[in-house]
Amino acid sequence: xxxxxxxxxxxxxxxxxxxxxxxxxxxxxxxxxxxxxxxxxxxxxxxxxxxxxxxxxxxxxxxxxxxxxxxxxxxxxxxxxxxxxxxxxxxxxxxxxxxxxxxxxxxxxxxxxx
Amino acid sequence: xxxxxxxxxxxxxxxxxxxxxxxxxxxxxxxxxxxxxxxxxxxxxxxxxxxxxxxxxxxxxxxxxxxxxxxxxxxxxxxxxxxxxxxxxxxxxxxxxxxxxxxxxxxxxxxx
Numbered sequence: 001x002x003x004x005x006x007x008x009x010x011x012x013x014x015x016x017x018x019x020x021x022x023x024x025x026x027x028x029x030x031x032x033x034x035x036x037x038x039x040x041x042x043x044x045x046x047x048x049x050x051x052x053x054x055x056x057x058x059x060x061x062x063x064x065x066x067x068x069x070x071x072x073x074x075x076x077x078x079x080x081x082x083x084x085x086x087x088x089x090x091x092x093x094x095x096x097x098x099x100x101x102x103x104x105x106x107x108x109x110x111x112x113x114x
Numbered sequence: 115x116x117x118x119x120x121x122x123x124x125x126x127x128x129x130x131x132x133x134x135x136x137x138x139x140x141x142x143x144x145x146x147x148x149x150x151x152x153x154x155x156x157x158x159x160x161x162x163x164x165x166x167x168x169x170x171x172x173x174x175x176x177x178x179x180x181x182x183x184x185x186x187x188x189x190x191x192x193x194x195x196x197x198x199x200x201x202x203x204x205x206x207x208x209x210x211x212x213x214x215x216x217x218x219x220x221x222x223x224x225x226x
Contacts, residue, residue, distance in 0.1 A: 042218050043203065043214075089155075091158065105157050
């Protein structure tokens, strides 16, 4: 069964360092997303990406964050200068080909900023 | 602004019971509503998707219903098993937005 895959599963980084989280969405999906979940809190939306551009972003997704689809299969989230409060589980998701399709999530990358 | 709440926050039941998990949303103009399962420290597994035009969806022992007029969805789990122990999340997709709004989840424990 097709699935969304994320790497790495766990990343530890020092405050101020740049991190790139990687995702391979399901191959025929057209809509890509990043969500995060701080320990003990709700899953919250960061950004959606369609047709090679950001279609929507939340207030959390400030200038420190960026997304890219560098080739036909990968979808990345970059955090330019990590802060302690960026520590969370980051989930990639994809849906489609219709906008109201079922969203499938990856297993997540646990980011720990020290 | 869409808000999603789930009750109860936690539930502990003996094996074999039939369960109802509740999800409420404030904005009834939803595109769809999705139920997920999350095991501790793991990702989200999609269980059921209900489109706004549908009243319910079934998959195995799971049945989800949707009542847009009252802003509610329920997830019914029949004949619960210890393997059903997990956190169950509902998430609503409203019109004119790409983002799923998640509830806080119901943490379910089924003991033998």
